Amino acid sequence: MILNVMRGVLLLVGPLVGYTQVSKDAKGILIGLVLAGVIIGLEFLIERIPLDALISAVIGAVVGLVATKLILFGLFSAGLEGIYQTAENHSIIGYVALAFLGMMIAVQKRSELEMLDRDLIVKGGKKRSLTTYLVDTSVLIDGRVADICDTKFIAGTLVVPRFILRELQAVADSGDGAKRARGRRGLDILARLQETPDMPVRVFDKDFPDIKEVDGKLVALGKELGARVLTTDFNLNKVAALQGVTVLNVNDLANALKPVVLPGEGMNVFVLKEGKEREQGVAYLDDGTMVVVEEGRRAIGQKVRVTVSSILQTSAGRMIFTKLVKAPEGAAAAEAPAHPDL
Numbered sequence: 228m229i230l231n232v233m234r235g236v237l238l239l240v241g242p243l244v245g246y247t248q249v250s251k252d253a254k255g256i257l258i259g260l261v262l263a264g265v266i267i268g269l270e271f272l273i274e275r276i277p278l279d280a281l282i283s284a285v286i287g288a289v290v291g292l293v294a295t296k297l298i299l300f301g302l303f304s305a306g307l308e309g310i311y312q313t314a315e316n317h318s319i320i321g322y323v324a325l326a327f328l329g330m331m332i333a334v335q336k337r338s339e340l341e342m343l344d345r346d347l348i349v350k351g352g353k354k355r356s357l358t359t360y361l362v363d364t365s366v367l368i369d370g371r372v373a374d375i376c377d378t379k380f381i382a383g384t385l386v387v388p389r390f391i392l393r394e395l396q397a398v399a400d401s402g403d404g405a406k407r408a409r410g411r412r413g414l415d416i417l418a419r420l421q422e423t424p425d426m427p428v429r430v431f432d433k434d435f436p437d438i439k440e441v442d443g444k445l446v447a448l449g450k451e452l453g454a455r456v457l458t459t460d461f462n463l464n465k466v467a468a469l470q471g472v473t474v475l476n477v478n479d480l481a482n483a484l485k486p487v488v489l490p491g492e493g494m495n496v497f498v499l500k501e502g503k504e505r506e507q508g509v510a511y512l513d514d515g516t517m518v519v520v521e522e523g524r525r526a527i528g529q530k531v532r533v534t535v536s537s538i539l540q541t542s543a544g545r546m547i548f549t550k551l552v553k554a555p556e557g558a559a560a561a562e563a564p565a566h567p568d569l
Contacts, residue, residue, distance in 0.1 A: 237266060241260055242263070245262065286329075287328075289329075290329045291322075291324075298321065360383055361452075362386065362387045362417075365463075366477055370513070372416070373423075382426070387417065446470055455474070456473070478544055489538075496510035497510055497530045506522050507522075507524060516546070517544075518547045518549055531551060
């Protein structure tokens with residue numbers, strides 16, 4: 228509203244200035260009106276330019292102007308009077324050329340400039356690996372990325388985009404208890420990662436307003452920064468691969484290693500809901516892994532002891548199939564016939 232008022236005032240003041248300062252006739256009024264229109268047009272154009280790009284362009288232009296001045300000073304100091312005089316006579320070309328070159332380079336490299344800080348250099352003057360890893364919401368909730376960083380299997384800088392942080396916060400504030408627990412687990416894992424001394428964690432403010440999906444934003448940012456994406460999302464893995472972005476899927480790594488639990492081991496789980504098959508119950512581990520409990524439908528809402536019967540591990544995630552060790556308390560006698568596995 229305020230901008231519209233200011234534009235209207237400018238359209239009124241412009242012709243008045245042209246009439247009083249240029250010529251007191253229709254020509255002066257027209258020039259003032261055109262000037263006001265040009266100013267409003269430039270304002271609309273600048274409004275579409277991101278602030279970081281605008282600041283980078285200004286800095287690049289200043290660097291270009293300073294570089295031109297230094298080149299002229301160098302020619303003068305070197306005693307090359309002929310070349311200096313020619314360059315001085317056409318210095319406007321050099322100023323414009325280097326100013327625009329500085330602007331274009333600064334705008335193009337602005338995202339990389341944000342990554343250059345003292346975290347990329349370790350003590351003793353040795354450079355840290357410049358590999359950058361973008362962290363997805365799913366990998367934070369999964370939690371195994373913290374153990375991977377602790378074992379130093381990956382080295383570089385972990386980057387958490389601001390839109391990923393917002394999504395994780397939304398999950399942590401969810402009205403669903405299970406989602407809320409996973410979101411808070413993700414925040415705890417992020418806090419743990421920030422305490423890792425050899426793996427700097429950065430929060431990155433770059434966003435892509437034209438892209439609505441968080442996965443799309445993450446892939447676009449990974450492509451722009453040349454970064455690798457850490458995830459457990461199978462669909463994100465496929466989309467990123469199609470666009471040439473390197474993806475490190477923690478589930479693929481786990482698939483090549485020994486599983487966390489082995490068949491025959493016991494565990495305590497809370498049966499949350501019924502499964503797809505008859506009499507099945509479903510529980511979840513802290514990292515979101517689905518646990519299918521055979522004959523667990525009558526144990527919904529209870530914490531029971533189960534024995535692992537088999538494990539299914541794919542790039543899409545992990546599923547653990549279990550059997551009840553004993554019938555849950557409160558089960559009706561009619562619903563608890565003898566069972567060889569109980």
